[in-house]
Structure formats: C-alpha cells, structure tokens
Amino acid sequence: EVQLVESGGGLVKPGGSLRLSCAASGFTLSYSMNWVRQAPGKGLEWVSSISSSSDHIYYGDSVKGRFIISRDNAENSLYLQMNSLRAEDTAVYYCARSPPQDAFDIWGQGTMVTVSS
C-alpha cells in the first residue's frame, strides 16, 4: 500500500524548534515532496517543496529563513526542521507526494504542531 506517515508533532514554546518526519512506504521516494499545513479551522497553506534529488527547494514566504526541508531517499524519508516557531505556525502539517510537474497525489494523515507558552 502506498502510504505517507508523518511524525514529530507536539507542543513547543514560541521561539522553539521541532523536526517533523514523513516516512514513505509502498513506493520509492523518487518524487518531488511537499509540506502543506492547515491551521485549526482554516484552509490549506503550501509550506515547502523539494525535488527528487534535492536540487530544487522552495519555501513559502511565511516560513522562509526559519524552516528547512530535506530528504533521505535511502531511508525513504522527508523532513521539515522548524526553527524560531511562532504561534501562527500552529497547524496540522501534511506531507504530500507530487509526480514531476504534477499535483499532490498522495497525502499523509498529518501531524499536529502547537506553538504556545
């Protein structure tokens, strides 16, 4: 079964850091991968994308300079290092797969990040 499973969410204080992981199974991680977040009761917000070989990396303006996306294809895993966290980063974070130049066809179940003192 093709599946993505996120982990690493939790409660963190403002200014703190957290590292999210996304484990892929049922397929090799030879796709572009993405992080998308959804604040409580709100819509979807694209956060970051990374190409299959990590040579193209992009961030949304709201996280640029604070978050770092990375991947380990040998481990079939995607990561999001989140630094200098703010209350407005509170959201469910989803990882999603995208074939080259294509839509997000497989999504994980999400992991909740809460930034609060």
Add this chain to the structure above:
Amino acid sequence: EIVLTQSPGTLSLSPGERATLSCRASQSVSSRYLAWYQQKPGQAPRLLIYGASSRATGIPDRFSGSGSGTDFTLTISRLEPEDFAVYYCQQYDKIPKTFGQGTKLEIK
C-alpha cells in the same frame, strides 16, 4: 503570487442535485497545473482532479473539471451523501503553489 478565489464560500444542495464550484485566479494559470482536492472533517485532502480536467485514480466520473486561463470549474453531476465536504483548488504552475480558500458543500 497567484491568488485563487473560490466561490461560493458555502454551497447548500441536496443529494441528487448538480454542484458547480468556481475557482478564479489572479493571473493566468496553465491548465496543465490546476488541481482540485476534497477534504472531509478530520481527514487529509484527497486529489480529485489534476491538469484542470483529468480525474485522479479511483475518482468517480460524476466529478469533472474544466476551464482555462483564470477561470476553472469543478462540477459534481449528481451529489451523493459522501460528496458533502470542503473542496480546494490549487495551482502548481508557479511558486508559491497556492490553494484557494475552499468551498464548503453542505447538505440542504
């Protein structure tokens, strides 16, 4: 940044009726790079339509997408009870890969 505006914000219909959801872009989007997603409460989004009009794997043919340039439409021909959810459009033509704010399809 390409801003996607979805309308209406909420659509109240009955099972069996036809639903028409709109997504308007602030600048032209290649139809190759416009998608629609369905999200139910407590669940991850699910890809319905990619490339503006191609159905994703396993999506029933009552779902169809159309449009080009700045105006795109998702049509559900005959609503089933399981279709009541929130729908999002997304452009993946340009960075940032923006989403619309969503249309909530509710049972009338």
